[in-house]
Amino acid sequence: MTEPVPGESIIPVFDAVGALGFAVAAWLGVRSYGEADVERPYWLAFSVTSGLGALWLALVTLEWLGFSGALMDEFSTSLQAVVVGLYAVAVVGSHGAVQNLAETRRETQKHASAVSILGRVLRHDIRNSLTVVRGHVEELSTDEDTVEEIQRKIDDLVETGDKARKLENLVTSPQMYIEVEVDLLLERVKDEVSSRYPDANVTLNCPSDVTMEMQPSLQTALTELVENAAEHSGEAAEITVEAEVTESQVKLHLEDDGPGLPRGEVEVLEQGLETPLYHTSGVGLWLAHWILEDHGGSVSHEAGDEGTRVTVTVPRRKDGAEHRSPRRAHQSPKRYDRYRGIHEEADHGVVVVDSSGTVLYVNRSLGDLLGAPPRDLLRRNASDVLPEAFDDLVTAIETGEPVQGAVSMGADDSGHGIWYSVKPDFVAGESFACIYPVRRDVDGT
Amino acid sequence: MTLDLGSLNPQEVVVLTVAVAGLIPVLLYRSRLHALHEAAYGFLLLGAVATNVENLLWHDAVNLVEHGVGNMGAGLAVAALAVLHRRRRHQMDDREQKEVNRDDDD
Numbered sequence: 334m335t336e337p338v339p340g341e342s343i344i345p346v347f348d349a350v351g352a353l354g355f356a357v358a359a360w361l362g363v364r365s366y367g368e369a370d371v372e373r374p375y376w377l378a379f380s381v382t383s384g385l386g387a388l389w390l391a392l393v394t395l396e397w398l399g400f401s402g403a404l405m406d407e408f409s410t411s412l413q414a415v416v417v418g419l420y421a422v423a424v425v426g427s428h429g430a431v432q433n434l435a436e437t438r439r440e441t442q443k444h445a446s447a448v449s450i451l452g453r454v455l456r457h458d459i460r461n462s463l464t465v466v467r468g469h470v471e472e473l474s475t476d477e478d479t480v481e482e483i484q485r486k487i488d489d490l491v492e493t494g495d496k497a498r499k500l501e502n503l504v505t506s507p508q509m510y511i512e513v514e515v516d517l518l519l520e521r522v523k524d525e526v527s528s529r530y531p532d533a534n535v536t537l538n539c540p541s542d543v544t545m546e547m548q549p550s551l552q553t554a555l556t557e558l559v560e561n562a563a564e565h566s567g568e569a570a571e572i573t574v575e576a577e578v579t580e581s582q583v584k585l586h587l588e589d590d591g592p593g594l595p596r597g598e599v600e601v602l603e604q605g606l607e608t609p610l611y612h613t614s615g616v617g618l619w620l621a622h623w624i625l626e627d628h629g630g631s632v633s634h635e636a637g638d639e640g641t642r643v644t645v646t647v648p649r650r651k652d653g654a655e656h657r658s659p660r661r662a663h664q665s666p667k668r669y670d671r672y673r674g675i676h677e678e679a680d681h682g683v684v685v686v687d688s689s690g691t692v693l694y695v696n697r698s699l700g701d702l703l704g705a706p707p708r709d710l711l712r713r714n715a716s717d718v719l720p721e722a723f724d725d726l727v728t729a730i731e732t733g734e735p736v737q738g739a740v741s742m743g744a745d746d747s748g749h750g751i752w753y754s755v756k757p758d759f760v761a762g763e764s765f766a767c768i769y770p771v772r773r774d775v776d777g778t
Numbered sequence: 779m780t781l782d783l784g785s786l787n788p789q790e791v792v793v794l795t796v797a798v799a800g801l802i803p804v805l806l807y808r809s810r811l812h813a814l815h816e817a818a819y820g821f822l823l824l825g826a827v828a829t830n831v832e833n834l835l836w837h838d839a840v841n842l843v844e845h846g847v848g849n850m851g852a853g854l855a856v857a858a859l860a861v862l863h864r865r866r867r868h869q870m871d872d873r874e875q876k877e878v879n880r881d882d883d884d
Binding site: 368382410413422 | 800801804811819842849867
């Protein structure tokens with residue numbers, strides 16, 4: 334009879350505790366796998382390895398309790414090798430890979446935060462301070478030329494801040510397309526440029542009744558490009574915008590009599606990277622380039638002796654924008670935060686309505702137009718919120734038909750016009766309408 | 779004292795070989811690993827070493843180390859790791875939820 338070895342009776346307890354530990358780890362691993370996102374491969378490896386670990390130590394415990402056999406002994410030893418190997422390769426390997434991924438994510442989030450903070454500083458802090466400075470300068474100085482020069486510089490800075498904010502919106506907000514008439518779009522661009530550069534002569538050459546799908550930001554990009562031409566072509570700049578529309582794309586040729594962009598700036602834009610030595614002279618051209626890239630489009634610059642020719646190419650339909658840049662650094666999980674992010678401070682009105690006609694979102698501009706705070710318009714029926722003139726718009730939402738139209742506003746039926754476009758079901762069960770005030774007569778049809 | 783290598787179990791030698799080879803990824807990713815990962819693998823390695831050494835010398839003592847430290851330690855370390863990771867994840871979820879709520883309030 335063999336003597337019992339001291340301490341031997343406690344060994345199955347050790348193994349049973351170890352088996353229990355592995356089993357708990359496997360159970361928590363399975364639960365984490367169900368909840369995980371990027372960590373899924375890690376939790377899969379962790380759960381499988383822990384499960385096998387629990388089985389291995391359970392078998393070892395049974396062996397110590399007397400359920401022994403050569404086959405069982407071999408099997409448990411093989412399992413031990415599998416558990417050790419899996420732990421080293423699968424668990425540790427996937428953990429390292431997941432850590433790399435998480436680090437990349439953190440970096441991306443950090444950049445998104447930096448963009449957001451920069452945007453906030455530009456739009457709020459600097460802008461507010463400059464407004465105060467502008468007012469004080471006016472009171473302090475009696476030299477009108479000096480005051481004008483300072484005010485012009487301040488206005489430039491404020492405008493740069495606005496463009497930086499638009500850049501921030503572009504990076505942080507999702508893509509939403511609407512259908513517009515190309516000639517109407519170019520008219521709005523022309524109106525905007527003419528209001529800032531009254532001496533510039535912008536000539537449009539565009540076929541009528543041609544539509545394209547675009548994000549509202551495209552208007553900003555085109556305005557930037559035309560404004561850039563007006564700014565650098567001296568007084569009384571002559572700018573021609575010619576649209577060439579095919580089945581799949583819209584090509585816009587912008588020609589001016591100015592010197593064009595320096596080659597260095599064009600190269601910086603084409604390479605998509607600035608350095609302290611090589612950079613563009615502002616934010617506007619970046620904004621235009623990124624918006625066009627976001628549409629799956631492109632822009633090229635050619636400078637000659639007689640002027641500059643900029644060619645913008647944009648897919649006519651959203652589906653044609655196959656090479657869209659995945660630049661969206663951060664997408665809020667909340668859809669209405671997205672609406673707010675992109676449209677809250679837009680110049681045009683935006684309303685989002687669900688399939689029952691209930692208003693889900695109204696931006697500030699539309700609130701101003703309707704003379705009510707946006708908050709008061711939410712969760713009401715669209716037909717109660719919008720004036721009778723927008724009955725077609727409401728009908729379009731109810732029937733799910735895309736529609737564009739124009740209505741007159743104001744008592745004299747002139748000067749104030751509203752152009753609108755409805756995109757029903759732009760996401761399941763929700764319709765999106767853009768409402769643009771235009772400064773020209775509209776006939777109400 | 780002479781060691782009788784013939785008393786080694788071939789299967790257990792395989793376990794030891796796998797455990798030593800497994801040190802390569804563990805050491806490579808060491809800077810990214812939680813200390814409990816290293817501890818868990820350390821216990822597994824200790825178990826693999828001990829299960830072989832017990833065939834050569836001090837059988838009872840080494841056997842006790844294999845099961846009491848190696849096997850039990852590995853099981854407890856992975857359980858602690860799973861608990862810790864889940865707790866950290868829930869803390870992150872809570873933080874994100876608070877940020878969303880703060881955005882809503884704004």
